[in-house]
Amino acid sequence: MLARRLLIAAAAAMLSFPALAQDKSIVVASTTSTQDSGLFGYILPLFKNATGISVRVVAQGTGQALDTGRRGDADVVFVHAKSAEEKFLSEGFGVKRFPVMYNDFILIGPKSDPAGVKGTKDIVKALTAIKDKGASFISRGDRSGTNIAEIKLWTIAGIDIGKDRGPWYKEVGQGMGAALNIASASNSYVLSDRGTWLSFKNRGDLEIVVEGDKRLFNQYGVMLVNPAKHPTVKAKLGQQFIDWLISPEGQAAIADYKVNGEQLFYPNAHDRGA
Amino acid sequence: MRAPGTELPICLSDVTVETHGVTILDRITLALGSGPPTVLIGPNGSGKTTLLRIAMGLILPSAGTVTWGGRESVAPVRRAIVFQHPVMLRRTAAENLRYALKVSGRLPRKMYDSRIAELLSLVGLSEFGDRPARTMSGGEKRRLALARALAGDPAVLFLDEPSASLDPAAAKVVEDVIRTVAARNIKVVMSTHDLGSARRLAGDIIFMHRGRVVETGAASTFFNEPHSDEAKIFIRGDLLV
Amino acid sequence: MEPTVSAFQLLLAGDPALLAVVRLSLIVSMSAVGVATLIGVPVGASLALTHFPGRTVVVVVFNALMGLPPVVAGLAVFLLLSRSGPLGSLGLLFTPPAMVCAQVVLVTPIIAALTRQTIEDLWEEYCDELTAMNVGMVRRVGTLIWDGRFSLITIVLAGFGRAAAEVGAIIIVGGNIEGFTRTMTTAIALETSKGDLPLAIGLGVILIAIVVLVNALAWTVGRAAQRYAG
Numbered sequence: 001m002l003a004r005r006l007l008i009a010a011a012a013a014m015l016s017f018p019a020l021a022q023d024k025s026i027v028v029a030s031t032t033s034t035q036d037s038g039l040f041g042y043i044l045p046l047f048k049n050a051t052g053i054s055v056r057v058v059a060q061g062t063g064q065a066l067d068t069g070r071r072g073d074a075d076v077v078f079v080h081a082k083s084a085e086e087k088f089l090s091e092g093f094g095v096k097r098f099p100v101m102y103n104d105f106i107l108i109g110p111k112s113d114p115a116g117v118k119g120t121k122d123i124v125k126a127l128t129a130i131k132d133k134g135a136s137f138i139s140r141g142d143r144s145g146t147n148i149a150e151i152k153l154w155t156i157a158g159i160d161i162g163k164d165r166g167p168w169y170k171e172v173g174q175g176m177g178a179a180l181n182i183a184s185a186s187n188s189y190v191l192s193d194r195g196t197w198l199s200f201k202n203r204g205d206l207e208i209v210v211e212g213d214k215r216l217f218n219q220y221g222v223m224l225v226n227p228a229k230h231p232t233v234k235a236k237l238g239q240q241f242i243d244w245l246i247s248p249e250g251q252a253a254i255a256d257y258k259v260n261g262e263q264l265f266y267p268n269a270h271d272r273g274a
Numbered sequence: 275m276r277a278p279g280t281e282l283p284i285c286l287s288d289v290t291v292e293t294h295g296v297t298i299l300d301r302i303t304l305a306l307g308s309g310p311p312t313v314l315i316g317p318n319g320s321g322k323t324t325l326l327r328i329a330m331g332l333i334l335p336s337a338g339t340v341t342w343g344g345r346e347s348v349a350p351v352r353r354a355i356v357f358q359h360p361v362m363l364r365r366t367a368a369e370n371l372r373y374a375l376k377v378s379g380r381l382p383r384k385m386y387d388s389r390i391a392e393l394l395s396l397v398g399l400s401e402f403g404d405r406p407a408r409t410m411s412g413g414e415k416r417r418l419a420l421a422r423a424l425a426g427d428p429a430v431l432f433l434d435e436p437s438a439s440l441d442p443a444a445a446k447v448v449e450d451v452i453r454t455v456a457a458r459n460i461k462v463v464m465s466t467h468d469l470g471s472a473r474r475l476a477g478d479i480i481f482m483h484r485g486r487v488v489e490t491g492a493a494s495t496f497f498n499e500p501h502s503d504e505a506k507i508f509i510r511g512d513l514l515v
Numbered sequence: 516m517e518p519t520v521s522a523f524q525l526l527l528a529g530d531p532a533l534l535a536v537v538r539l540s541l542i543v544s545m546s547a548v549g550v551a552t553l554i555g556v557p558v559g560a561s562l563a564l565t566h567f568p569g570r571t572v573v574v575v576v577f578n579a580l581m582g583l584p585p586v587v588a589g590l591a592v593f594l595l596l597s598r599s600g601p602l603g604s605l606g607l608l609f610t611p612p613a614m615v616c617a618q619v620v621l622v623t624p625i626i627a628a629l630t631r632q633t634i635e636d637l638w639e640e641y642c643d644e645l646t647a648m649n650v651g652m653v654r655r656v657g658t659l660i661w662d663g664r665f666s667l668i669t670i671v672l673a674g675f676g677r678a679a680a681e682v683g684a685i686i687i688v689g690g691n692i693e694g695f696t697r698t699m700t701t702a703i704a705l706e707t708s709k710g711d712l713p714l715a716i717g718l719g720v721i722l723i724a725i726v727v728l729v730n731a732l733a734w735t736v737g738r739a740a741q742r743y744a745g
Binding site: 027032035036040041054056057058059071072073174175176177178180181184199200201202203230232 | 597598599603604606608609690691692693694695696705707708709710711712
Binding site for chain 3: 330332350351354355361365374377426
């Protein structure tokens with residue numbers, strides 16, 4: 001009965017949103033880093049001009065975005081955690097993975113640098129120092145691409161963060177921007193993608209303390225959700241978006257996006273190994 | 275002039291009303307027929323209001339039967355009641371009357387306005403048609419309630435303490451309306467503990483004490499030669515305990 | 516940057532993106548409150564006037580649901596509307612109608628529970644008179660709703676306040692999609708997470724202004740009601 005009423009309600013509400021019926025649109029499940037950095041705000045209007053398709057971005061952590069794809073609630077997933085993406089493909093939820101672009105992770109920390117890691121390029125040494133000194137560290141804790149990368153780095157450092165954590169290690173379960181806000185308010189270290197950091201405005205006393213380590217590489221990939229699993233997926237429109245992203249035009253658009261003159265993402269669609 | 279309809283006589287037979295183990299009415303048997311006003315008198319708490327509600331059909335007896343014109347459970351289409359503290363709807367005086375006219379549905383719609391004016395003038399509230407009813411004084415509300423009760427064109431009109439706590443002028447308006455109503459062959463059944471009002475209006479009297487009918491009879495007989503000691507004490511104006 | 520100024524400057528300049536966000540917030544919350552009123556008022560009124568076994572349980576449940584956490588309502592609607600859920604074929608997830616559904620779930624119990632209380636109180640007052648006038652059930656409900664209209668308007672406005680202010684439900688089922696399902700509250704959440712506090716504060720001030728306006732309206736209606744009906 002309630003469901004029926006909801007249906008009627010939804011139908012009634014539909015009438016007041018006429019845009020729904022005729023609009024050519026797709027839903028892209030993507031990450032907070034691509035949205036919070038402002039990339040989508042820059043490239044999506046270009047895509048719409050080129051094709052007339054509006055892209056509706058639901059910004060979530062990578063893990064959550066992939067789950068949204070698994071449930072069939074998105075047409076395309078655009079995320080950054082290769083291992084998780086390959087799992088998604090092997091489960092049959094994705095059609096094919098295309099590398100799109102990369103940037104890098106950076107370790108952010110307070111200017112006072114209580115763990116004394118400034119100046120090093122070695123992220124593993126830095127994390128070990130943070131742990132040894134018990135310096136406050138904020139983890140996304142949300143299965144996002146950044147979170148997955150962070151856990152991998154702890155593992156490389158020989159630290160089982162699930163077991164070796166102390167009160168200095170705080171999981172906040174929120175998006176990149178929110179995690180940066182918390183780090184800024186509590187003078188903590190935090191791993192961030194460069195794009196979100198560059199467009200983040202509430203930095204307080206934070207600055208980049210470690211960057212440039214090869215292990216901080218951050219690759220983004222895009223996949224069409226498999227229409228064989230979810231027939232409602234708008235395969236044609238979704239593939240059009242993917243094709244545009246990896247086209248010279250799309251790649252140039254990504255390269256053109258700058259915050260304060262600084263490029264945030266580096267297109268690499270034709271790097272087969274990415 | 276109209277026929278008394280099927281409402282009369284109203285007969286109570288062995289009617290008992292109890293709530294929460296307290297007996298409010300105790301095995302009452304009586305008949306209310308057509309004729310001049312019947313007045314229930316007796317001290318506060320003697321069961322007058324409950325008797326009116328039973329006769330109106332608002333509450334069911336715990337034991338015994340009530341019949342209207344020989345039938346049980348007759349909807350109160352041609353009975354009306356004015357409570358001691360009438361509740362008016364949240365609208366103007368005129369709209370309250372229009373509501374009652376609509377509910378009764380006895381009059382064509384186009385006649386509502388003239389009937390409303392007539393009823394307001396009958397109770398002396400012609401100037402009050404546009405007043406929000408709930409902002410009116412107690413006496414005005416009582417008179418409006420009287421007009422509202424008459425809107426349904428009742429054959430029987432119950433009135434609970436119609437002139438209680440009214441100033442003499444307002445009380446006179448109410449008593450005049452009661453006389454007018456009674457003259458139109460509408461059976462009036464009213465309660466009062468105001469002996470003067472009872473003397474002025476009553477055709478016959480039902481005297482109650484402690485949930486029982488102690489004495490009934492024509493008003494003149496009751497006031498001049500009461501049989502029971504209770505009635506004598508009450509008429510004398512002493513406290514009846 | 517001067518906090519609060521930027522969002523107002525955008526608003527005053529008629530910034531289309533900001534106006535769209537404000538407009539969507541109002542459309543979604545008003546649609547939800549409209550639907551919730553159509554469901555909640557009759558349900559609350561009939562609950563007030565009927566007696567059946569288990570009625571107390573229903574009343575308690577409605578009262579408890581008034582405090583339903585928005586995220587829980589959001590999650591329930593999300594599971595219902597997801598492509599993998601029972602109503603997935605409608606394709607409503609991440610659309611404004613989905614947000615309306617979630618807010619209907621939130622607001623209906625409030626309107627139903629408060630309506631029941633109002634109508635029950637009013638019925639206690641009117642019971643004798645309406646019974647004596649031999650008013651039928653349908654007209655009875657109509658009369659009580661009409662005579663309770665000022666209280667009911669206040670109730671509906673309270674429901675609107677709840678809907679307009681919540682973020683937990685609509686961010687889950689709407690997805691906070693720019694230009695499509697982004698409302699004032701979800702935009703505030705987003706701008707805060709981006710660290711753009713001035714814009715978030717500005718939006719917050721606009722939202723508060725709307726909520727204050729709605730409450731002022733409720734207060735005025737209440738006053739007018741007292742003057743009119745006593």
